[in-house]
Amino acid sequence: MPLVRVATPLTFSGSQAPLGQQCIDLASTIETFAPPLAQFENLYKDIHQHPELSCSEARTSSIIADRLQDLGFDVRQSIGGHGVVGVLQNGPGKVVMLRAELDALPIQEQTGLSFSSTKRMADMWGRDQPVMHACGHDMHMACLIAAAKLLHDARSAWAGTLEVLFQPNEEHTGGAQSMIDDGLYEKIPKPDVVMAQHLMQIPSGTLSIKSGPVLVSADTVKLRVFSSEGHAANPQVSVEISVVVSKIVLRLQDLVKEVSKDGYASIHVEELHIGAPGLDWVEYADVVLDVKAYDPSLRSRLLDGINGIVEDESTASGAAKKPCITSSVRAPLTNNDGHLAGRVGQVFADFFGADKVLQELPSHPCEDFSILARAVQSPYVFWFLGRVHPEDLERARRDGNVLDKIPIEHSAFNAPLIHPTLETGMKALSVAALSFLTEDNTC
Ligand SMILES: [Zn+2]
Ligand SMILES: [Zn+2]
Missing domain, CATH: 3.40.630.10 (Zn peptidases)
Structure with a gap:
């Protein structure tokens, strides 16, 4: 040597x-x-x-x-x-x-x-x-x-x-x-x-x-999206919460495609919970996202984009309450x-x-x-x-x-x-x- x-x-x-x-x-x-x-x-x-x-x-x-x-x-x-x-x-x-x-x-x-x-x-x-x-x-x-x-x-x-x-x-x-x-x-x-x-x-x-x-940064984003007024017996006057969440998930993938043009970006749906056995009325849905990027500016675009999409879809559905969105750093x-x-x-x-x-x-x-x-x-x-x-x-x-x-x-x-x-x-x-x-x- x-x-x-x-x-x-x-x-x-x-x-x-x-x-x-x-x-x-x-x-x-x-x-x-x-x-x-x-x-x-x-x-x-x-x-x-x-x-x-x-x-x-x-x-x-x-x-x-x-x-x-x-x-x-x-x-x-x-x-x-x-x-x-x-x-x-x-x-x-x-x-x-x-x-x-x-x-x-x-x-x-x-x-x-x-x-x-x-x-x-x-x-x-x-x-x-x-x-x-x-x-x-x-x-x-x-x-x-x-x-x-x-x-x-x-x-x-x-x-x-x-x-x-x-x-x-x-x-x-x-x-x-x-x-x-x-x-x-x-x-x-x-x-x-x-x-x-x-x-x-x-x-x-x-x-x-x-x-x-x-190694990428990873953020955990937790969403709680609320149903609109109404109940399962009158679906014609309410928006099904599963539809709202589905729209959000689809738009998140569009967001990833857009941000990925400038570098690595990823949003992974880690958990999705809607309803419970025996309940015919679902008040809210919970979603947990894993958000990854190398570039801090792309990370910000992903986090800002998630907020915008969730608030848009929640408002459009006539949700009874504003959505709760919290994020925390899983790994810097x-x-x-x-x-x-x-x-x-x-x-x-x-x-x-x-x-x-x-x-x-x-x-x-x-x-x-x-x-x-x-x-x-x-x-x-x-x-x-x-x-x-x-x-x-x-x-x-x-x-x-x-x-x-x-x-x-x-x-x-x-x-x-x-x-x-x-x-x-x-x-x-x-x-x-x-x-x-x-x-x-x-x-
Ligand atoms: Zn490992
Ligand atoms: Zn390891």
Whole structure:
């Protein structure tokens, strides 16, 4: 591996001073201290076989806390639910936070793996559900624990503070805020930089990193639309509420088509409730919408458009009451700091080789990761970790059936290729962290 040289003075927002000229032997540090992967592969398989739903990650967080304690990290548990943070203070220097997620999904696994999950558990509404790590959070945890081991063993080569954070309840995008609300930054030092990675359907052994928006913003909009005066016995004098709601849903799709001309925009009807058994009069209908965009101006056009359409149709139907419309941020835009993404991308290119570092994005998922950085105005970067066998992907691309043959995140068939995904993820986290924790090293 070549010596990694960062010779250009670099700054990134949130930094108080230029980073200055550095000469960092990151590559030999990583190769010297990279641990054997067998124990982390076993950890991955164990967590995969014993997944836990959002807000119920007790076993997983306990295993993670034990591992960090064994490594000598100062461990804080039960933050914002089952959140865990390990802190390794190693003299003066930057504070670097690396983050992974603890939770799994209510999905019946169909991968056929020997260590498949057969687990079932009650979700937060008390419903019995199958459980599967279909989003790859098990691999994220194994990579981060392996990176914690590498960085701990390499502590003679760096100075500063390393924070490894394991967030609960990412799938409902509530866990990051819960950790903040539970006083996260009263328990650990404020990070100078926050970083995380997520699996993606690109070749195992590659990474993808871009500046700017990389994950969509998601808003939840709740509508309550009221019926007009009248009742089921006199339909001729009233407007059927199902017709009003149908018109609204159709016009929302027209709105999406219009806004999409200028960039990605999506409105998904997540829930629709009208009436109840035994009731012949329906007073109102409830609709829950999921609204996604990368561009804040398109997001505003979608939210404004929803308000206009719902009020129009409600008025036109002669509704007895004005509609109730409330919106809340489910996940803010994940908008990578440009300087930081460029810098970490260069570190990856130098370490892994430029041909291993892509600039592709997944199909419009969202995340609450950035809340951990926004809460303390720290810069952040989020990159993607390849998980697919390169030959499988090549064949699917050649045959034009990538969507059929390569499972996406949240698929019951989603199983990352363990090698070299685990090694690449461990080294990506480690080399990115070291690039900040070795800033005072000189040539
Ligand atoms: Zn997910
Ligand atoms: Zn995920």
